[in-house]
Amino acid sequence: MSSLLTFPKGGVHPPASKGLTANLAIEVMPVPDELEIILGQHIGAPCTPTVTPKDAVLEGGLIGEVTKGLGVPLHAPVTGTIKGFGMSGHPMRVSAPSITIQTDTEALPVQYSRCDWQKLSKEELLAKVHAAGVIGIGGAGFPSHVKLSPPPDNPVDTLILNGAECEPYITADHRQMLERAQEIVEGALVILKILGIKKCFIGIENNKPDAIKTMTEAAAAASTPEHTVVVQPLQVKYPQGSEKQLIQAITGRKVPGFALPSAVGVVVHNVSTARAIYDAVVLSKPLYEKVMTISGKGIKRPANLLVKVGTKVSDIVEYLGGVTPELAKIVMGGPMMGFAVSSLDIPVTKTTSSVLFLAEDEIDTTPHSQCIRCGWCLNACPMGLEPKEIALYVEAGRPQDTGQFGVFECFECGCCAYVCPAKRPLVQFIRLAKMKAKR
Numbered sequence: 001m002s003s004l005l006t007f008p009k010g011g012v013h014p015p016a017s018k019g020l021t022a023n024l025a026i027e028v029m030p031v032p033d034e035l036e037i038i039l040g041q042h043i044g045a046p047c048t049p050t051v052t053p054k055d056a057v058l059e060g061g062l063i064g065e066v067t068k069g070l071g072v073p074l075h076a077p078v079t080g081t082i083k084g085f086g087m088s089g090h091p092m093r094v095s096a097p098s099i100t101i102q103t104d105t106e107a108l109p110v111q112y113s114r115c116d117w118q119k120l121s122k123e124e125l126l127a128k129v130h131a132a133g134v135i136g137i138g139g140a141g142f143p144s145h146v147k148l149s150p151p152p153d154n155p156v157d158t159l160i161l162n163g164a165e166c167e168p169y170i171t172a173d174h175r176q177m178l179e180r181a182q183e184i185v186e187g188a189l190v191i192l193k194i195l196g197i198k199k200c201f202i203g204i205e206n207n208k209p210d211a212i213k214t215m216t217e218a219a220a221a222a223s224t225p226e227h228t229v230v231v232q233p234l235q236v237k238y239p240q241g242s243e244k245q246l247i248q249a250i251t252g253r254k255v256p257g258f259a260l261p262s263a264v265g266v267v268v269h270n271v272s273t274a275r276a277i278y279d280a281v282v283l284s285k286p287l288y289e290k291v292m293t294i295s296g297k298g299i300k301r302p303a304n305l306l307v308k309v310g311t312k313v314s315d316i317v318e319y320l321g322g323v324t325p326e327l328a329k330i331v332m333g334g335p336m337m338g339f340a341v342s343s344l345d346i347p348v349t350k351t352t353s354s355v356l357f358l359a360e361d362e363i364d365t366t367p368h369s370q371c372i373r374c375g376w377c378l379n380a381c382p383m384g385l386e387p388k389e390i391a392l393y394v395e396a397g398r399p400q401d402t403g404q405f406g407v408f409e410c411f412e413c414g415c416c417a418y419v420c421p422a423k424r425p426l427v428q429f430i431r432l433a434k435m436k437a438k439r
């Protein structure tokens with residue numbers, strides 16, 4: 001039995017399918033002529049534009065602000081002119097309000113230089129993270145400055161950086177850990193200073209030995225007696241990168257019910273978010289570009305790309321030489337938690353980690369049938385829920401009664417659907433139940 005750490009309950013082992021892009025260095029995609037920047041990039045109210053049509057904007061300049069509630073400002077990914085406002089395609093909401101910028105193709109890229117961040121106070125560092133528009137770019141888009149300000153009644157003692165990247169196909173974090181290790185680790189040091197704590201673990205699944213080696217060297221070089229950064233190799237098991245599972249694997253602490261990680265003294269950030277925090281604090285560079293993986297047998301040239309936020313999937317496809325005749329399905333995000341889309345007319349947001357172009361032999365098209373009560377979905381669920389019961393209640397027209405099965409604790413990892421021999425669309429049933437059930 002492996003001595004590597006992992007979470008204790010459930011989980012599955014889907015094929016990693018990372019071979020198409022794992023060895024491809026991050027490539028900078030040329031800036032398209034036009035970008036569509038969605039106003040609601042984060043959890044909370046969308047930004048209100050601070051620009052009007054025909055305004056000239058500079059790369060990194062402010063184009064949107066949150067006027068109330070949770071949120072972060074929005075910045076121009078390129079130098080150019082505001083073309084107008086409209087609606088853009090969105091993988092989950094069908095469409096969403098956006099700003100269109102016409103790129104000035106003659107403009108030179110803005111250069112950023114290091115600041116002496118060690119001299120800044122915690123409040124000044126937090127203000128820089130907020131002003132740069134940093135959100136959790138590996139997940140749901142939670143504003144990072146809020147995550148870095150845990151409630152005072154929950155003292156935090158541990159930072160965990162999530163480098164598990166357990167979703168099949170995606171290699172964007174893997175490549176950043178190989179190519180930007182020092183920046184990620186310096187981002188971790190910034191976070192430790194903001195939180196006023198000493199210890200950071202970086203959790204990386206054991207199928208990325210090169211990333212474990214590179215990150216271990218960078219962490220050792222940056223660690224001091226005051227701040228230690230330690231790489232923790234993890235067993236390969238999906239969903240190892242989910243926040244609660246990662247915390248339990250590394251610290252043994254179990255986050256109760258609907259509580260936040262700070263309830264057990266932990267703050268978790270993705271490695272790519274740590275790099276965005278490095279950019280925000282050390283370079284004073286706002287978050288307006290994104291490393292993402294484009295993969296699958298349905299795209300002519302799979303790649304790990306650095307793209308501007310607002311780049312449309314259609315521009316990426318054109319840059320990579322088009323799709324192949326085998327293309328059967330397009331997924332934004334990973335195959336386990338992503339969303340199938342039917343249009344290429346969708347812009348990349350701060351949280352888009354990948355777009356997969358999958359061929360027939362990479363997807364399962366078997367029609368679903370009746371539940372045979374095998375119980376496999378119960379065993380696979382890392383939250384210990386009863387997906388089969390939720391689905392049966394939805395089918396019986398009683399989605400409002402599924403709260404008793406913990407439907408709101410489900411984070412839609414897809415393990416249950418993955419193992420189901422009847423191919424039941426359990427996650428879709430659960431999403432429906434969440435819309436109708438009461439907490």
Ligand code: SF4
Nearest residue numbers: 381410412413414416
């Ligand atoms: S999708 Fe929800 S119910 Fe299914 S395994 Fe994941 S957490 Fe459990």
Ligand code: SF4
Nearest residue numbers: 371372374375377420
């Ligand atoms: S895995 Fe599928 S068939 Fe088996 S109990 Fe769960 S829903 Fe039913």
